[in-house]
Amino acid sequence: MKLIDGRRISKEIMGEVKAGVGKLNARDIHPLLATVLVGENPASVLYVEMKSKTCVEAGIKSKNHHLPFDVSEEELLDLINRLNNNPAVHGILVQLPLPEGIDVNRVFRAINPGKDVDGLSPVNLGNLMLGDESMVSCTPKGIIRMLEYEGVKLEGVEVVVVSHSILIGKPLTLLLLNRNSTVTVCHVHTRDLAEHTRRAEVLIAAAGVPHLIKKDMVTEDAVVVDVGTNRVDGKLVGDVDFEAVKDRASLITPVPGGVGPMTIAMLLENTVSAAERLGSK
Template identity: 50%
Template sequence: MTAALLDGKAFAGKLRGRIAARVAEMAAQGIVPGLAVVLVGEDPASQVYVRSKARQTVECGMRSFEHRLPAETSEAALLGLIARLNADPQVHGILVQLPLPAHLDADLVINAIAPEKDVDGFHISNAGKLATGQRAMVPCTPLGCLMMLRDHLGDLSGKSAVVVGRSNIVGKPMAQLLLRESCTVTVAHSRTADLADTCRRADILVAAVGRPQMIPGAWVKPGATVIDVGINRIPPPGTGEGKTRLVGDVDFASAVEVAGAITPVPGGVGPMTIACLLANTLTACARIHDLPDPADLTA
């Protein structure tokens, strides 16, 4: 058996099309969603992400505001910028690109963002609301994963789901979203006793542990749906030198022969993250202007 590939790139393209149509409707009413992205320092990967976010924001008809600050920027200066963005009526979503330089307290910075503009869904208020089943801004990567799962499987109720990884960015919110769907959820991690057996019980296996190819096909239940969140750069086989390649947390070559469906890396979860960021910005704008939630975008 060869697994079906869950094409995140195509799915994200369709989602951006729906977002653009809704943005055009809002613009006709004189309301244009605006996303502000703050980048501190010159991390190469972060610069690539920021450029891609800005480009897709504009392509969807939204306003894009970029703030690039030097690595030595003080905490007070960064918090001052966030305060100004919180107060700016043209800005409906604020994203501070992580990781931040070591001298900056990421938790302090994230929690300085107005919760209603926290389109990353990382603010402690949004995390608490998600955990308690209240309306919240949902972190983009888990939201994208959930959308692909619903699209492929339909009703998730009663399914056994295993999330490998316990980060605040992916693992924990992913588990909360799956609980909302009435899955039976296990959160596992690198120290889980007999991790292989835990994974093999999963109808839905979400790998978000940050270790390249950690989960082999032998750990996958036949027919399971595998969502690989990992993005890891490794050297080519053999010499260990030369151009790196991207792999996930799952060993794709072996897992694709066992799973019922699987996300590739690249081209799976990654494109959905930015598309869901734009969806969250649209949602934030609608809420700030007391308009109905565009809930159908992410249903």
């Protein structure tokens, strides 16, 4: 078993991001990421703080717009419209989840696709389906980069994705299909999950269920990517029963320190790419 060290890989990517920022600065382009946080969800607050801190380290400007939990949908859309029209803003990230009563899809549709650094606008999702990966959702993009960095073969390989969410499962499936993987997508309505996971040469778990994936659900020498971040008894654990599965896998990501750092690295990489395109117009 070998650990896939997301922290180490992301550190290399962050070096490339920082170099990209320097080149843009030399052209008087100063990448700025605007984050929008609604309410006081502790995990969301922490994520936004982490993103802001990493932006500073990479030389990217960061501006957080913190709105109250009871903000109206129209007020949120008005803020997004102002950010769309602000030439100093290159990336817009709306932190999820949003409160009930706000139409998340309407919010995604409102973000300028050129500034949609989380790749969730209909335009960017449609582009991904066409094979255009210029602006891709950060976590799926990070997973693919991590696997490619480790030299994991994806073409023709049986990959099982345990998630069909718009954030992870759906864009990740498209990324894998773009690489000619044979993809099975499992979700909460899947009958006999283990029957599918045991076929996987690459197993990616992102269901949000602590220790969902047990040892008997993983084939020998599989590559296992754990996207889950679940708080259990004050400890962060993944969707994979790590201690039970680790000796069965050829490669496995830890939680924390696996996919998480890659997500933030991809966010900043997307922000620099957006600044490059917008600044060249």
